[in-house]
Amino acid sequence: MRVLIWIGALLPLAYAALRFSVAFHPHWLHDVLVFLEGYIHLILTRTPTDPLKFLSDLVGNSALWMLALTLLVTPLRSYIGVNLLKYRRLLGLFAFFYALIHALLFVGVDQQFDLFGVQHEVITKPFIAFGMGAFVILLLMALTSSKKLYAKFRSWHKLVYIAVVLIAIHYLMSHKTVTLTHVAVVGTLISLLALRLVKR
Ligand code: HEM
Structure with missing residues (x-):
């Protein structure tokens, strides 16, 4: 249970890290994500405007x-x-x-x-x-x-x-x-x- 809480609670940070890495390494990570799933592509590849x-x-x-x-x-x-x-x-x-x-x-x-x-x-x-x-x-x-x-x-x-x-x-x-x-x-x-x- 404790491990689940740690994983769940750190998801927002992982999400931010992934999203920024997509912004800074558009080629390889972008391609991998597009390959993985369409919806991840949608959520992660829009670089935050601010x-x-x-x-x-x-x-x-x-x-x-x-x-x-x-x-x-x-x-x-x-x-x-x-x-x-x-x-x-x-x-x-x-x-x-x-x-x-x-x-x-x-x-x-x-x-x-x-x-x-x-x-x-x-x-x-x-x-x-x-x-x-x-x-x-x-x-x-x-x-x-x-x-x-x-x-x-x-x-x-x-x-x-x-x-x-x-x-x-x-x-x-x-x-x-x-x-x-x-x-x-x-x-x-x-x-x-x-x-x-x-x-x-
Ligand atoms: C030193 C204390 C804090 C400062 C200086 C601060 C500052 C800010 C600022 C400037 C915004 C507006 C961001 C924007 O431009 O949209 C904001 C929004 C927000 N803050 Fe804080 N905040 C503080 C404490 C907290 C705390 C303790 C919580 C919750 C536990 C919190 C939760 C939020 C949330 C949920 C939003 C709205 C984000 C959204 O638009 O979705 N803040 N805060």
Whole structure:
């Protein structure tokens, strides 16, 4: 199971690596992929028009869905008796891992570590402040997730509720228009929180 989680969680990175290698080595890899399957060709050979946005969106969405999976662990146990508690920390750490890459791409690559630039972006695009708030909470949770520290800082992990609300706002506000898909994604996150809150 642990191996499956590792493989599944690293798929977005493998996908990004494959897609960029297709862009930089069009001949051999492109030919192999076309030979392999038509649909892989479709997904992988369109070079992202904005590679930074492509990567940032990919890892941002991966962080969101890894967090959703982490939140699913408790309801799975209380509603249908499937106990995956021992994998919850790994899933949560992957959520943090992707959020870290997402944040670093923004601060390090997009803003080139220019803190005034970051400040300007936060002021002009408030959704970034919501993302940062959520990131700080995920960081605190990751740092206190070892067995020993979790026992001591268990109550801090309740902050995940605030983090999810901040992420939902960040996600909705980062798009110019809100579509049905966006509403469904946020609905999924909020439902997962609600399922945890309802005691059984
Ligand atoms: C320091 C913290 C963060 C910063 C600076 C940040 C920055 C950004 C920016 C600039 C965008 C818009 C990208 C674009 O131009 O389309 C964005 C979108 C997004 N962010 Fe964040 N973010 C942060 C934290 C988070 C966290 C913690 C999560 C989830 C766990 C997250 C998930 C997303 C998602 C899902 C999108 C939408 C991607 C899409 O359009 O499909 N972000 N973020």
